[in-house]
Amino acid sequence: MSIRYPNGKRYQPTSPKKTASKKDYSFSNRGKTLEDEVNETNDYYLQHKVAVIHKKPIPIQIVKVDYPGRARAVIREAYYRTPSTTDYNGVYNGYYLDFEAKETKNKTSFPLQNVHEHQVLHMRQVAEQNGIAFLVVAFSTLERYFFMSSQTLDLYWDRMNQGGRKSITLDEFEQTGIEITPGYAPRVPYLDAVDLYLTGKESEE
Amino acid sequence: MSIRYPNGKRYQPTSPKKTASKKDYSFSNRGKTLEDEVNETNDYYLQHKVAVIHKKPIPIQIVKVDYPGRARAVIREAYYRTPSTTDYNGVYNGYYLDFEAKETKNKTSFPLQNVHEHQVLHMRQVAEQNGIAFLVVAFSTLERYFFMSSQTLDLYWDRMNQGGRKSITLDEFEQTGIEITPGYAPRVPYLDAVDLYLTGKESEE
Numbered sequence: 076m077s078i079r080y081p082n083g084k085r086y087q088p089t090s091p092k093k094t095a096s097k098k099d100y101s102f103s104n105r106g107k108t109l110e111d112e113v114n115e116t117n118d119y120y121l122q123h124k125v126a127v128i129h130k131k132p133i134p135i136q137i138v139k140v141d142y143p144g145r146a147r148a149v150i151r152e153a154y155y156r157t158p159s160t161t162d163y164n165g166v167y168n169g170y171y172l173d174f175e176a177k178e179t180k181n182k183t184s185f186p187l188q189n190v191h192e193h194q195v196l197h198m199r200q201v202a203e204q205n206g207i208a209f210l211v212v213a214f215s216t217l218e219r220y221f222f223m224s225s226q227t228l229d230l231y232w233d234r235m236n237q238g239g240r241k242s243i244t245l246d247e248f249e250q251t252g253i254e255i256t257p258g259y260a261p262r263v264p265y266l267d268a269v270d271l272y273l274t275g276k277e278s279e280e
Numbered sequence: 281m282s283i284r285y286p287n288g289k290r291y292q293p294t295s296p297k298k299t300a301s302k303k304d305y306s307f308s309n310r311g312k313t314l315e316d317e318v319n320e321t322n323d324y325y326l327q328h329k330v331a332v333i334h335k336k337p338i339p340i341q342i343v344k345v346d347y348p349g350r351a352r353a354v355i356r357e358a359y360y361r362t363p364s365t366t367d368y369n370g371v372y373n374g375y376y377l378d379f380e381a382k383e384t385k386n387k388t389s390f391p392l393q394n395v396h397e398h399q400v401l402h403m404r405q406v407a408e409q410n411g412i413a414f415l416v417v418a419f420s421t422l423e424r425y426f427f428m429s430s431q432t433l434d435l436y437w438d439r440m441n442q443g444g445r446k447s448i449t450l451d452e453f454e455q456t457g458i459e460i461t462p463g464y465a466p467r468v469p470y471l472d473a474v475d476l477y478l479t480g481k482e483s484e485e
Contacts, residue, residue, distance in 0.1 A: 127405045129365050132339040135355065150340065153355040160334050164369060166376035169410035173371070200332045205374035 109178040109213040112262045113163065119261040120167075126266060128165030128172060134158055160197045161208070167266060170273070171206035173198065174265075178213035184242040185212050187235055195232050198225035207272070211255070211265050214245060221252040222268030314383040314418040317467045318368065324466040325372075331471060333370030333377060339363055365402045366413070372471060375478070376411035378403065379470075383418035389447040390417050392440055400437050403430035412477070416460070416470050419450060426457040427473030 110130070120126040139152035161175040175198075177189045190210070198208035208225035223243075230251075231243045248254075253268040315335075325331040344357035366380040380403075382394045395415070403413035413430035428448075435456075436448045453459075458473040 121405070124405075124408060127402070127409050127411070132337040132363075134337040135340050135342075135358070137340075147359060150358040150360075151356060153340070153358055154352060155355075158337075166378070166406055166409040166411035169376070171371035171374070171376040171411075197332070200326070200329075201371055203329060204332050204371040206332070206371035206376075 109176050109211070109215065109263075110162075112213075112257075113176045113211065113265075116261040116263045116265065117163070117165075120266065126165060126167035126172070128163055128167070130163050131158070131160065157191070157193070159193055161194055167269065170269070171201070171204075172269065173201045173206055173208045174211055176211040176213070178215045180216050181242075182214065182216050182245070184244045185214070185248070186242045187232065188241065190228075190232075195225075195228065199229065202226060207269060209269075209272070211263065212248065212252070213263075217245075218257065219245075220255040220257055220263055220265075221248040222255055222265055222272065223248065223252040224272055227251050314381050314416070314420065314468075315367075317418075317462075318381045318416065318470075321466040321468045321470065322368070322370075325471065331370060331372035331377070333368055333372070335368050336363070336365065362396070362398070364398055366399055372474065375474070376406070376409075377474065378406045378411055378413045379416055381416040381418070383420045385421050386447075387419065387421050387450070389449045390419070390453070391447045392436065393446065395433075395437075400430075400433065404434065407431060412474060414474075414477070416468065417448075417453065417457070418468075422450075423462065424450075425460040425462055425468055425470075426453040427460055427470055427477065428453065428457040429477055432456050 114130060117126075117128045117130070120128060134156040135150075135153045136156045137150055137153045139150070141149045141151050143149060161173050163176065164171070164173040166172070175190065175194055177185070179185050179189065201208040202225050210221075210223045210225075210228055212221045212223060213219070214221075228243075231247070235241050253271050255263055255265050255268050257263055319335060322331075322333045322335070325333060339361040340355075340358045341361050342355055342358045344355070346354045346356050348354060366378050368381065369376070369378040371377070380395065380399055382390070384390050384394065406413040407430050415426075415428045415430075415433055417426045417428060418424070419426075433448075436452070440446050458476050460468055460470050460473050462468055
């Protein structure tokens with residue numbers, strides 16, 4: 076479905092050199108972005124009727140469109156806009172899920188500048204409506220993945236706004252997030268973490 | 281949040297003439313598209329903490345991007361893609377909602393060619409996950425609005441595929457849909473219909 080670009084880079088007009096052969100890709104996920112991995116996971120969940128989760132399109136502000144005769148319309152001037160929500164949402168067994176997937180190459184902490192304030196606000200709004208909002212964070216160098224609920228993220232966000240540290244440490248993810256063990260298919264089984272979260276949440280109520 | 285274009289037209293490089301004064305707009309919704317009305321309704325629901333429902337961005341296939349020095353990136357060649365899901369989704373009091381808003385100028389029936397097959401399939405997948413998938417249909421000439429669940433839409437869709445009529449009549453909307461009474465704010469209170477639908481659905485189970 077979605078086009079993949081190697082080496083974690085966004086689309087560039089000149090195509091980046093492939094530094095790994097196809098064989099390497101089948102043995103390891105090096106070179107795949109977290110977005111690729113989450114999209115594959117969502118495809119797996121959809122095909123196996125586990126959940127219906129889609130990535131939202133990137134919001135674009137369109138300024139100029141050409142209509143060349145009978146050919147399809149060509150957008151000739153447009154700009155990237157800041158998304159007002161998270162990237163992923165959908166439904167899992169009646170639950171509304173809403174999340175943002177972020178990766179860092181850091182080995183010891185996740186910088187909060189990777190998350191936008193309006194995304195934090197959106198996740199709060201979702202949680203108020205009894206939706207399940209969360210982050211999927213990849214420490215890509217370590218190949219470790221974590222689920223963190225918006226309620227927990229809020230604590231670290233508030234700490235930052237009160238002058239505290241501007242990141243969440245790996246140790247804090249281990250203590251207050253839920254680790255996701257990557258697999259072959261699905262690659263990043265974040266619904267396992269959602270299940271654990273629901274168990275904990277429901278036992279609290 | 282979203283830019284509105286008068287007269288139900290999509291963005292055109294040359295700006296369309298405004299045919300109605302601002303005063304007219306405050307007394308009537310003539311000239312507003314259903315999309316405008318649903319977006320306003322969603323803004324109302326969000327501000328009043330009733331629900332968190334957003335329109336998805338239009339999917340665009342980006343082919344060429346310029347990076348003019350320090351200025352922001354300019355998309356120079358891109359094309360509209362066919363959406364693989366519906367336009368709207370979000371969360372309402374723990375329920376996952378997913379819908380498509382469509383309007384017709386017809387006075388007696390809604391042509392099913394307004395709905396794409398992949399959208400029907402997507403709505404089925406949502407319903408299988410216990411999400412609430414539906415259409416909001418406006419008979420704009422009549423200023424009448426209807427909710428129709430994906431389960432009911434499926435019946436008419438199958439009828440068409442078995443060689444039957446290619447539209448849903450107004451009478452059928454009256455009999456098997458739920459009418460939405462338009463108001464001032466929210467303009468198209470479709471959640472009233474969702475509430476009624478949930479009552480009916482829950483009493484069936």
